[in-house]
Structures are given as C-alpha cells and as structure tokens.
Ligand SMILES: NC(=O)C1=CN([C@@H]2O[C@H](COP(=O)(O)OP(=O)(O)OC[C@H]3O[C@@H](n4cnc5c(N)ncnc54)[C@H](OP(=O)(O)O)[C@@H]3O)[C@@H](O)[C@H]2O)C=CC1
C-alpha cells in the first residue's frame with residue numbers, strides 16, 4: 001500500500017522549525033518507516049523574505065545532508081512562502097500545521113490554525129497556562145481536529161526502551177525519582193528568547209518539559225501508579241535579576257501511593273552527565289544520560305547498598321535515534337498515523353498528560369516570584 005502522506009505547513013522560521021522541517025525531508029526508510037511520509041507545502045513567517053530564505057536553505061542541501069533525500073525526491077516541490085501565518089492556515093493544500101513560535105504565541109497560533117480547520121502539532125510548552133490549553137482542546141474536539149504537543153522525546157527509541165525495562169518488572173517498584181535539565185548558558189552576554197520576559201523566557205517553560213517527560217513516562221506510566229492527578233507539593237524559583245525571568249526552577253511532584261519526583265531546571269549551571277533522569281527502584285537504579293531532550297544511553301546501576309537489589313553489575317544500554325535524524329521525524333510520523341487513522345489525539349502524547357505537566361508549570365510559576373508570576377494567558381481572546 002502507498003504510504004499515507006501529510007502535506008505540512010510550517011509556522012515560523014526559527015531554529016526549531018528548521019530542524020523539524022529537515023527531519024520531514026529525511027528518507028523514512030532510514031528509520032524503518034514505510035507506512036507514512038511527509039511533504040512541506042507551505043512556510044509562514046512574519047516576513048515573506050524569511051519564509052523564502054527558509055525554503056532556499058532547505059533546497060540548498062548538499063548531497064551529504066540527511067534532508068537532501070527529500071529535496072531530490074520532490075517533497076519540497078511547489079512549496080509556497082507566505083509573509084504571514086494565516087496564509088498557511090488558509091492554504092487548502094496544507095493537511096497539518098507545525099507551530100515553532102515562542103511559547104507565549106503557541107495558543108494564538110494553534111487557535112488560529114484550528115479555527116481555520118487545520119490539525120496542529122505545537123511546540124513545547126504547549127501553552128502559557130491550563131486555561132489556554134483547555135481552550136485549544138475544546139476547539140479541537142468541537143471541530144474534530146487533531147492536536148498534539150510536540151514532545152518529541154516521547155517518540156524516541158530510548159523512551160520505549162526505558163519503559164520496556166521498567167514494565168518487565170526487573171527493577172521492581174520505583175521508590176525515588178529525580179530529573180534535571182540544566183545548562184551553563186552565558187546569560188549576561190545574550191539577549192535571546194530564553195531570558196526575554198516578552199517571549200516568556202526562563203528555565204521553567206523552556207527546560208521544564210524535559211525532566212517532566214521522564215517523570216511522566218516512568219512514574220505516571222508505571223503499572224503500580226494509581227494517581228491520575230499528581231500534584232506539585234513544593235517548588236522554588238531563583239530569579240535572574242537582569243530580566244526577572246526564572247534562572248532556575250525546582251519542584252517536587254507526588255504520585256500518591258507510588259513516590260515523589262524532584263524536577264530541576266537551571267539556565268546557568270550544568271547538570272550531571274550520567275544522570276539526567278534517575279529512577280531508583282527496589283532492585284536497582286535506572287539512570288538516563290544527558291541530554292534529557294534526546295538521550296541515547298541509559299544504565300542499570302546496583303543500589304548503593306550492595307546487598308540490596310538484584311541488579312549486581314552495571315549494565316549500559318545504547319538506544320540511539322536513527323542516523324541522519326535530528327529526532328523529530330518520529331513525532332511527525334505519529335501525527336501522520338493519527339491523521340490516517342482519524343484520531344484527534346495521540347495515545348502516546350494524550351491531552352490529559354499535557355494538561356498535567358502544564359498544571360505543574362502553572363503552580364511553580366505562581367508560587368515563584370518571576371515577572372511571569374501573574375501572567376494571564378489569552379484563553380477566550
Ligand atoms: N522540541 C525542541 O527540541 C525544541 C523546542 N523549542 C520550542 O520551539 C519554540 C521556538 O523556539 P526556537 O525555534 O528556539 O526560537 P527562535 O527564536 O529560533 O524562533 C522563533 C520564531 O518564531 C517567530 N516569531 C513570531 N513572533 C516572534 C516574536 N515576537 N519574537 C521572536 N520570534 C517570533 C519567528 O519566525 P518568523 O519571523 O519566521 O515568523 C522566529 O524565528 C519555543 O516554544 C521552544 O520551547 C525550541 C528548541 C528546541
């Protein structure tokens with residue numbers, strides 16, 4: 001059977017849109033996929049020149065570039081450059097829209113796309129607060145349109161491999177959990193969106209999705225977990241004085257009857273290489289290596305008290321993404337399969353799990369003292 005094809009419209013021409021677009025153009029067979037494929041038919045930007053130069057950049061792929069396959073095989077043929085986003089939403093040749101704008105624009109852009117009748121894949125963090133997210137979900141339901149947060153890490157081979165080990169029961173019940181996304185950005189020398197309050201900068205919203213995804217995949221999905229509504233029980237933010245955003249956010253989530261998770265983000269200090277996420281279980285510890293957004297290695301490690309636990313030797317598991325793939329093709333394949341199967345949400349990245357994490361961000365932000373503390377989202381506008 002011919003592969004099901006999604007014709008994508010890309011919103012915004014920044015760093016992540018470029019990475020996503022390139023992954024759409026990688027040969028699906030290089031990741032053992034034959035049931036779906038992708039084309040790019042429209043790019044929307046605040047300026048038509050930027051949309052065009054984005055397209056030109058993609059088209060200028062050298063033979064050794066992973067995405068040159070798509071260029072040579074016509075996946076960009078006829079792509080249109082729009083000098084606004086609505087051109088993409090209203091283009092009848094677009095089957096689905098990818099949104100790669102800064103956080104505080106996600107709700108506006110996703111809402112406009114849905115109202116124009118387009119399925120949406122929207123970058124993380126989904127929205128600025130739960131109210132904005134609930135509005136998007138209700139529009140998606142009402143219009144019977146697919147909607148998903150682009151938490152790409154959920155779709156990586158390592159995410160499934162980690163869950164397989166935990167599901168096997170080999171490690172027993174989780175007892176403790178910690179996860180961290182921290183980096184030593186030279187903030188005083190930069191003026192980028194990461195520290196810009198006007199673009200909802202700060203560690204929590206940009207980095208927070210990654211410790212959260214590992215807590216969700218391991219604890220929330222654990223077969224012993226019965227708590228459907230894990231809550232933040234304490235949190236702290238340190239403020240970056242120059243712009244007032246959070247330089248770090250730390251919070252603890254409790255899954256009643258299972259265990260707690262300590263979640264950390266930090267813009268100014270690096271985390272641990274071998275332990276970006278650690279699930280400590282009865283029989284041994286599962287340690288996922290940095291980087292949290294795209295790890296490729298995890299270890300099973302004996303408990304520090306060597307007489308406890310059946311894991312006696314350290315084991316290392318390498319589970320890379322397929323070569324030539326930034327790691328974003330997998331989430332695009334998920335969107336294609338959901339559209340093909342008539343689904344409006346993904347089983348792997350369902351709305352209620354986006355809502356849980358968005359809810360944690362709301363609590364941490366409101367408990368803290370950053371310039372975004374009292375930020376009101378734009379639900380209803
Ligand atoms: N999944 C992942 O791994 C990653 C996800 N992200 C997420 O993607 C989103 C975008 O991040 P990133 O690509 O790094 O950001 P960039 O700053 O590189 O790009 C953002 C783009 O948004 C558009 N835009 C629209 N309005 C504005 C505005 N007022 N100010 C600035 N840009 C604007 C611009 O495109 P144009 O001018 O063409 O309209 C701009 O190029 C964020 O929400 C982030 O969390 C980011 C990095 C990695």
Ligand SMILES: O=C1OC[C@@H](O)[C@H](O)[C@H]1O
Pocket residue numbers: 206207293
């Ligand atoms: O989503 C992201 O993942 C990779 C990081 O480098 C980036 O800060 C972040 O936006």
